[in-house]
Amino acid sequence: MSGNPVMVELDREISKTPAGYPTMPGYEPGRPGMQDAGSSRFDPHATAHRPQETAPGTAPMDQFEDAYRAPAADAVNTGRMTYDDVIVKTGSMFALVLLGAVVAWFGIRMSPSLAVPLVFGGMIASLILAMVNIFSKTIRPGLIAAYAVAEGLMLGAFSLLFEFLYPGIVLQAVIATFVVIGVALVLFASGKVRYTSRTNRFVLIGLLSVLGYNLVNMVLVWTGAITTPFGLGSITVLGIPLGVIVGGLAIVIGTYSLIGDFDVAKRGVEAGVPAVFAWRVAFGITVTAVWIYVEVLRLLAILRSAAGD
Structure with missing residues (x-):
């Protein structure tokens, strides 16, 4: 199970899908005539009463040729989610976020009055779309794509403000975010870090704590x-700004959450969940990546502010 609330519905789908069974149209585990994938037991009665239309070795050649030319029953035919689906759709989500960010960035540079509407408009729209996609029982790729664009508009405006205050910080934050994503992927692929129920509790508690801190800080400011x-982030604890401590913890939590997203994607592919759930995985990974970027950007800003830059 992942600590990312976006992945809850996919976790439920995985629990409903027998391991090794593809959820394809017409497939029903246990239906007569469909043998368990993990069973190799021979049932003589299964073939004893089966009518034999053609004697062995006498089938027409055109049947063999048709079978040879028929396409393989790959993921597209079976409707199962694959790693390719996840990669392509996650890349598409990142591209849409980038598109929204570029539009907001250059839009504000040409008309600074757009800054406030884009920041708050993008924030509200992305929050509403995120809630709709999280709690909706039906996966709607259009709404998920709309979330990515809205999130990009907000991030573009938000990033430009930080870039104005601390030149070069956006590039630093983008590079650092992709480094974190790469580290999370390497740790997950190597098997050195596993996402367990204990890890899930840590992520949930940490996520709620960071969100609570941010809400209190926002109200106070x-x-x-x-x-x-x-705000509270400027207060020093043993000479270290509180914002640096909380920001570092948030990035660690985000990294573990990303590992949990990868784990859910892996289990979904192995369970053979429907291909449409690749959009859910892409949505969850994007939400986590955006959160990591915002925390990295804020952490770098606090560090540069403390250094007098």
Whole structure:
């Protein structure tokens, strides 16, 4: 199970899909005439009453030729999710986020008055679309793509503000985010880090703690109770800004959450869930990657602010 709430529905689908059985149209585990994939027991009664239309070795050649020319029963024919599906759709989501970010970035540079509408409009739209996609029982690729664009608009405007305050920080954050994603993928692929139930509890508790901290910090800053640039994040603990400590913890949690996303994707492919769930996986990975990017960007800003840049 993944700590990412986006993956909950996929976890349920995996639990309903018998391991090794593809969920393809017309397939029903246990239906007469369909032998278990893991069973090799020979049933003499299964063939004893089967009518034999053609004697062995006397089938017409055109039947053999038709069978030879027929396409293989690959993932497209069976309707199963594959790693290729996940990679392509996740790449498409990243591309849509980038497209939205580029539009917002250059739009604000040409018309600075668009900054506030794009930040808050993109934030509200992406939040609504995220909730709809998370709680919807039906996977809607169009709404998932719309979320990516809305998230990109918000990130583009948000990033430009930080770039104005700390030149070069966006490129640093993008590189650092992809490094984190790469590390998570390598750790997962190597098997050195496994996503267990204990890890899932750590991610859930950590996620709720970071979200609670951010909400309290946002309220304190908006109400003027704290006037420092990063609110509670500017307070030092043993000489270290609190924002650096929380940001580092958030990135670690995001990394483990990403490993959990990869784990769900792997189990989904092995269970043979429907191909449409690749959109759910891509959506979950994108949500986690965006969160990591925002935390990295904020962490770098606090560090540069503390350094007097």
